Amino acid sequence: MRALVIGGGIGGPVAAMALRQAGIEAVVHEAYDRTAEGVGGALSIAPNGLAALAVVGLDDAVRAIGSPITSMAMRSWTGKTLGAFRSDPPQLMVWRADLYRVLHEEAARRGVETLLGKRFVGARSTGGGVVAEFADGTAATGDVLIGADGIRSAVRGVIDPAAPRPRHAGLLGFGARVEHSGLPSTGGRMDLVFGKRAFFGYQVLDDSSGGWFANLPHRTPMTAAEARATDSREWLRVLREAFAGDRVPALAMIDRVAPEDLVVTGSLEDIPSVPVWSRDRVVLIGDAAHATSPSSGQGASLAVESAVELAKCLRDLPYPEAFAAYERLRRARVERIIAMAARTNQDKAAGPVARVFRDLLMPVAMKFAKPDRFTWQFEHRIDWDAPVAA
Numbered sequence: 563m564r565a566l567v568i569g570g571g572i573g574g575p576v577a578a579m580a581l582r583q584a585g586i587e588a589v590v591h592e593a594y595d596r597t598a599e600g601v602g603g604a605l606s607i608a609p610n611g612l613a614a615l616a617v618v619g620l621d622d623a624v625r626a627i628g629s630p631i632t633s634m635a636m637r638s639w640t641g642k643t644l645g646a647f648r649s650d651p652p653q654l655m656v657w658r659a660d661l662y663r664v665l666h667e668e669a670a671r672r673g674v675e676t677l678l679g680k681r682f683v684g685a686r687s688t689g690g691g692v693v694a695e696f697a698d699g700t701a702a703t704g705d706v707l708i709g710a711d712g713i714r715s716a717v718r719g720v721i722d723p724a725a726p727r728p729r730h731a732g733l734l735g736f737g738a739r740v741e742h743s744g745l746p747s748t749g750g751r752m753d754l755v756f757g758k759r760a761f762f763g764y765q766v767l768d769d770s771s772g773g774w775f776a777n778l779p780h781r782t783p784m785t786a787a788e789a790r791a792t793d794s795r796e797w798l799r800v801l802r803e804a805f806a807g808d809r810v811p812a813l814a815m816i817d818r819v820a821p822e823d824l825v826v827t828g829s830l831e832d833i834p835s836v837p838v839w840s841r842d843r844v845v846l847i848g849d850a851a852h853a854t855s856p857s858s859g860q861g862a863s864l865a866v867e868s869a870v871e872l873a874k875c876l877r878d879l880p881y882p883e884a885f886a887a888y889e890r891l892r893r894a895r896v897e898r899i900i901a902m903a904a905r906t907n908q909d910k911a912a913g914p915v916a917r918v919f920r921d922l923l924m925p926v927a928m929k930f931a932k933p934d935r936f937t938w939q940f941e942h943r944i945d946w947d948a949p950v951a952a
């Protein structure tokens with residue numbers, strides 16, 4: 563069997579490696595004619611994501627580029643702890659550029675072919691197979707086609723022209739890496755601050771380096787390109803103003819960032835539910851099927867899980883049954899996580915009145931929450947050796 567993987571981001575190379583492990587040949591087709599090294603900000607890999615990477619022998623390479631997050635603390639603008647939870651095993655904070663690099667290096671080492679400059683524009687069935695058509699006029703033939711082409715998936719539009727579009731979460735995203743924060747280590751803890759006007763997450767490592775991200779409430783959607791049209795100096799000024807009254811080290815972290823190092827991502831987006839995940843020989847994984855906003859901290863982990871789970875299904879079942887089994891195994895879990903992150907976004911974007919209630923109610927809700935309120939997401943494991951039932 564030969565699989566055409568569309569999209570060489572995070573899910574794409576992992577799918578190709580998992581398919582090879584399942585005895586299926588896979589070639590990755592990426593739209594851009596250059597690699598994405600050096601692009602993007604921080605993202606987290608949750609224990610469930612690391613466990614899925616371990617299934618295909620990628621966990622150690624990813625652990626080597628990550629900083630462990632052993633606990634998370636939610637705080638109000640006064641610095642008061644609203645709630646906290648431990649993560650055992652730890653989550654990892656990684657830079658998307660580093661994650662991208664190690665996955666692609668490992669894919670190449672294992673003989674996976676990645677073709678750049680192959681922007682997918684359409685697919686047609688040949689009866690015995692599927693043909694992917696690319697913007698450069700070329701085509702490729704395979705037995706199945708896997709759309710790993712992200713939140714703006716073209717493959718999704720081909721299998722369902724009525725598929726929903728990404729939804730603006732009411733927030734804009736920013737972030738940066740800080741070489742010398744001048745702040746004490748947070749000791750493996752990530753602090754998540756519901757500030758007066760915006761949300762701030764940060765972590766300081768033992769060597770005083772660290773990273774932060776900020777979510778700024780914004781009513782109207784803004785693409786990354788639109789957000790980047792505003793000078794980074796201006797965004798830094800806006801962020802300083804947003805966190806000026808908060809009694810947390812947001813300003814200290816922001817002040818350490820040169821304008822050229824600010825990562826500006828535009829709208830935080832999600833898609834609550836993609837009704838059609840597969841049609842004929844074509845199937846979706848990662849953000850193409852289940853785009854959660856970054857507030858879940860699960861986007862990359864879920865993409866990896868789906869890549870591995872789909873490879874396992876294709877190993878054990880012919881393609882229509884494999885796609886049905888894959889969706890049955892994945893849909894409820896990913897949509898629950900997307901919905902949870904959407905509720906977090908509402909808390910992050912709360913107005914002045916809702917903010918007061920949030921800060922009063924959150925400690926109570928956290929106190930009486932079931933211990934697994936957050937950690938259930940982390941406990942998911944894929945048993946590679948167990949056969950998949952039709």
Ligand SMILES: Cc1cc2nc3c(=O)[nH]c(=O)nc-3n(C[C@H](O)[C@H](O)[C@H](O)COP(=O)(O)OP(=O)(O)OC[C@H]3O[C@@H](n4cnc5c(N)ncnc54)[C@H](O)[C@@H]3O)c2cc1C
Nearest residue numbers: 569571572573593602603605681682711712848849861862
């Ligand atoms: C350049 C980039 C930077 C990112 N930075 C961050 C970040 O800092 N923080 C964060 O939380 N998330 C970031 N993300 C999103 C994050 O990687 C994903 O949410 C998550 O890892 C799920 O991965 P995915 O493989 O499903 O999608 P993605 O990682 O988005 O990968 C999709 C890939 O498909 C390619 N593609 C798109 N359309 C086509 C097409 N028509 N034909 C062929 N290929 C196509 C894209 O170029 C991309 O390489 C970034 C994504 C990209 C593409």
